[in-house]
Amino acid sequence: VQLSKKHEVAVWEFDRAQVTLVARDRTNAKFLPGIRIPDNVIFLDSLQEVMDFSDVVIFAVPSHVLRQVSAKAGAAGTAGKHLVSLVKGLEDRSYLRMTEVMASETKTCKSLSSLSGPSHAEEVARNVPTAVILATAQTDEAGFLQSELSTDTFRLYLNDDITGVELGGAVKNVIAIAAGICDGLGFGANTKAALLTRGMEEMKRLVAAMGGRESTITGLSGIGDLITTCISGFSRNRHVGEELGKGKKLREILGNMVMVAEGVNTTTSVHHLAVQKGLEMPITAAVHRILFGNADPAVEVVQLMARPFKREFE
Amino acid sequence: VQLSKKHEVAVWEFDRAQVTLVARDRTNAKFLPGIRIPDNVIFLDSLQEVMDFSDVVIFAVPSHVLRQVSAKAGAAGTAGKHLVSLVKGLEDRSYLRMTEVMASETKTCKSLSSLSGPSHAEEVARNVPTAVILATAQTDEAGFLQSELSTDTFRLYLNDDITGVELGGAVKNVIAIAAGICDGLGFGANTKAALLTRGMEEMKRLVAAMGGRESTITGLSGIGDLITTCISGFSRNRHVGEELGKGKKLREILGNMVMVAEGVNTTTSVHHLAVQKGLEMPITAAVHRILFGNADPAVEVVQLMARPFKREFE
Numbered sequence A, B: 001v002q003l004s005k006k007h008e009v010a011v012w013e014f015d016r017a018q019v020t021l022v023a024r025d026r027t028n029a030k031f032l033p034g035i036r037i038p039d040n041v042i043f044l045d046s047l048q049e050v051m052d053f054s055d056v057v058i059f060a061v062p063s064h065v066l067r068q069v070s071a072k073a074g075a076a077g078t079a080g081k082h083l084v085s086l087v088k089g090l091e092d093r094s095y096l097r098m099t100e101v102m103a104s105e106t107k108t109c110k111s112l113s114s115l116s117g118p119s120h121a122e123e124v125a126r127n128v129p130t131a132v133i134l135a136t137a138q139t140d141e142a143g144f145l146q147s148e149l150s151t152d153t154f155r156l157y158l159n160d161d162i163t164g165v166e167l168g169g170a171v172k173n174v175i176a177i178a179a180g181i182c183d184g185l186g187f188g189a190n191t192k193a194a195l196l197t198r199g200m201e202e203m204k205r206l207v208a209a210m211g212g213r214e215s216t217i218t219g220l221s222g223i224g225d226l227i228t229t230c231i232s233g234f235s236r237n238r239h240v241g242e243e244l245g246k247g248k249k250l251r252e253i254l255g256n257m258v259m260v261a262e263g264v265n266t267t268t269s270v271h272h273l274a275v276q277k278g279l280e281m282p283i284t285a286a287v288h289r290i291l292f293g294n295a296d297p298a299v300e301v302v303q304l305m306a307r308p309f310k311r312e313f314e
Helices: A016-025 A047-053 A063-076 A098-105 A139-149 A162-185 A188-209 A220-231 A236-245 A250-255 A262-277 A282-292 A297-305 B016-025 B047-053 B063-076 B098-105 B139-149 B162-185 B188-209 B220-231 B236-245 B250-255 B262-277 B282-292 B297-305
Strands: A009-011 A041-043 A056-059 A082-085 A111-116 A130-136 A154-158 B009-011 B032-036 B041-043 B056-059 B082-085 B111-116 B130-136 B154-158
Touching: A009 A047, A016 A041, A047 A063, A056 A063, A056 A139, A063 A098, A063 A262, A082 A098, A082 A139, A098 A111, A098 A162, A111 A139, A111 A162, A111 A220, A130 A139, A130 A162, A130 A220, A130 B188, A139 A154, A162 A188, A162 A220, A162 A236, A162 A262, A162 A282, A162 A297, A188 A220, A188 A262, A188 A282, A188 A297, A188 B130, A188 B220, A220 A236, A220 B188, A220 B220, A236 A250, A236 A262, A236 A282, A236 A297, A262 A282, A282 A297, B009 B047, B016 B041, B047 B063, B056 B063, B056 B139, B063 B098, B063 B262, B082 B098, B082 B139, B098 B111, B098 B162, B111 B139, B111 B162, B111 B220, B130 B139, B130 B162, B130 B220, B139 B154, B162 B188, B162 B220, B162 B236, B162 B262, B162 B282, B162 B297, B188 B220, B188 B262, B188 B282, B188 B297, B220 B236, B236 B250, B236 B262, B236 B282, B236 B297, B262 B282, B282 B297
Parallel strands: A009 A041, A056 A082, A082 A111, A130 A154, B009 B041, B056 B082, B082 B111, B130 B154
Antiparallel strands: A111 A130, B111 B130
């Protein structure tokens, strides 16, 4: 919606029935009801056509299909293209970041970036002032992308720590589930703020262990995105946590949702990565026990709050 | 309420009519409606009696009367006492921190501390799990205070950076006004999260310039408290901002409030301190213009979001 102010935008979407409806009605009744899609957004029939149409290709897909979509894009030809990921997560088992998955399936490209930050689509589409981070492995190309993708109300800022930006975007969905659990238990703002603050420390620990910068986690793509996810009614991950806190079972919650809650799969990856690296990530471990080990949410949150640490920063 | 689980607590309060009602009804209908005050909380007639009663004296007063209350306490005798401040703000004109004001009016004491963090009283009184920071100038005494003041659901953690803890607690009320302005303008979670994240950078800048540690601002007494203040319906400062965002005038908003919004006076102190120290604090400056310069809230927020900085961290 925003981008289209400056550019012709071509869209390819896996679900043909869905895209036919959107193209006909010029609105996405399922995911963005009430928003008119501008005329200069066009819908094409194949990924090949979209790849041929533009030099800047934006990947906005669930994390579990990114590898196969990247392989298709690679086959269509990515030489000279700027590839941008909006995807949040870590690949199952390999624990690769999203741009690492894209890189492994596309032999060559002009740049590979991650765009991340506090930017619920429902608000971006209404032109609510929004500021996000663009992290590009090819730093020479970052300024070009920044000016091409920014609008008056959708501002991009640069950070060259792509590891920190992508890991922050992934782990915040785990902490968002924890925040939702607090809401579901009726624990209020004190508990939630404490969990978010301690959650930020877990994000920093993982980022540092993986070669990123802790300071990135204190920025828009770290705590900024975490705050939005935890206060907004739009977050699917917070919603999953809230339902868990109210006593529902994971299978039942996911069965009732139309969108993917990335945090559920990310919890497994982040928890295993933490164990493998010997990192203390107690909130992630608790969310993992609640999601997959049938642990009692109330007991877990009370235990988290009562952990015997004496000093705030060791 | 919490403290009283472990200790006899004696209260002195300036407003005699109010305290008579509270002592009679065993509830504070004005500020904590619905909460029963336990029997081991007693109300005494003078500050002198309270000072004689306990070795640990907790100051919970509006910032603008802290100097005169501290002087009274000093006259009553503070030798051997642990003095703890719950007060958030900076003194007008002197820009002194709250424990600095207390120190200047009490010749001697055993320890001087600030207790700060995400802890709205309305939730603490309902035993919602809460974690806060105790910063003590006399670090040898911190462990004693930590164990005396902690309960199962009200946990104290130690941080020896009292400058960072007190400045964080003061400036967060300024940023909370900005967050409220966003709410009043209907800008949603994206804008608010961006403002909180950039607001944290302003808090860090001031703390560093005043000799504190930036890391303290990433903890419970910094971003933690800021998050609670900005998401909770209980925050007076966020409320002031929200009413400003809706177009009301400051005089009218303050006239309708029973409690003090510390952020209003703090904005003046922090803004002048920033100017004096040559610090870039654009959110504080914008809140100052809106509060005292009749600036248009919508124009100011849009300008803040459109500031021409390219990289997230310079």
